[in-house]
Amino acid sequence: MPELPEVETVRRTLKHFIIGKEIKDVQVHYDKIITGDSNQFRTTLTGQTIRDIDRVGKYLIFILDRDAFLSHLRMEGKYNIVDASTPLRKHEHLGFLFTDGTALRYQDTRKFGRLELVNKDTYRQDLPLSKLGPEPWDADPAKIYAKIHHSNLPIKTLLLDQHLMTGIGNIYANEICFTMKMDPRTPGKRLSKKRVAELISISQNILEQAIAQGGTTIHSFNANGITGLFQIQLNVHSQKICPVCQSTITKEMVRGRGTYYCKTCQKKRG
Numbered sequence: 001m002p003e004l005p006e007v008e009t010v011r012r013t014l015k016h017f018i019i020g021k022e023i024k025d026v027q028v029h030y031d032k033i034i035t036g037d038s039n040q041f042r043t044t045l046t047g048q049t050i051r052d053i054d055r056v057g058k059y060l061i062f063i064l065d066r067d068a069f070l071s072h073l074r075m076e077g078k079y080n081i082v083d084a085s086t087p088l089r090k091h092e093h094l095g096f097l098f099t100d101g102t103a104l105r106y107q108d109t110r111k112f113g114r115l116e117l118v119n120k121d122t123y124r125q126d127l128p129l130s131k132l133g134p135e136p137w138d139a140d141p142a143k144i145y146a147k148i149h150h151s152n153l154p155i156k157t158l159l160l161d162q163h164l165m166t167g168i169g170n171i172y173a174n175e176i177c178f179t180m181k182m183d184p185r186t187p188g189k190r191l192s193k194k195r196v197a198e199l200i201s202i203s204q205n206i207l208e209q210a211i212a213q214g215g216t217t218i219h220s221f222n223a224n225g226i227t228g229l230f231q232i233q234l235n236v237h238s239q240k241i242c243p244v245c246q247s248t249i250t251k252e253m254v255r256g257r258g259t260y261y262c263k264t265c266q267k268k269r270g
């Protein structure tokens, strides 16, 4: 699943290729990929030029002349930029044909991704974006502390709560707990104000490092499309041996999500 750094890489890559392109037609091959009326989606966007691409959490927002639409890649969504004459590939559910003869296609093997028209001027205040918490860069430690200091939920689970903070997925939640040297099962209420501030600052650093690593893939993508996926350096997620103490990494489910941690390094319970 793409996480915030990957989505940011997709945003930067797409910006490089499609800003200034005018949409000649929108071809919808699978109606349900559009939230709302797919016909309205098509007629609204046809004739407009893509002016910018914004990102809020893991949502991409394509800004056009008069309207905007958002796109969430969910599990497997990705974009392909092709010559318009290229035959439709399997799982390509949507195509934006541009007046210059190229096309942007949305491909999604699992069909979980969604696109939706939104108001160009108010999308940050409107649903679904309005219900998202701040990204770690905008998070106020006092407010986050106030929200978790009665919570019995594991800190790992709280990190994934997009209402609390947005943009942290399973991979980075594992990495953040590792850097905190904290047992991911620690209840939120055990964290002091100081530790919450630390949690936010470590979240920022880890996402920034990943964005910086993803930056090297910008302006190039292969036949697999623009997924934003890149080789990120992970300490604990999907790892077998702890890079710090060489112990075996433990994998167990915490509230339904695969959680990796080092029982030797991550002893802190708060």
Ligand SMILES: [Zn+2]
Pocket: 242, 243, 244, 245, 246, 247, 262, 263, 264, 265, 266
């Ligand atoms: Zn270790």
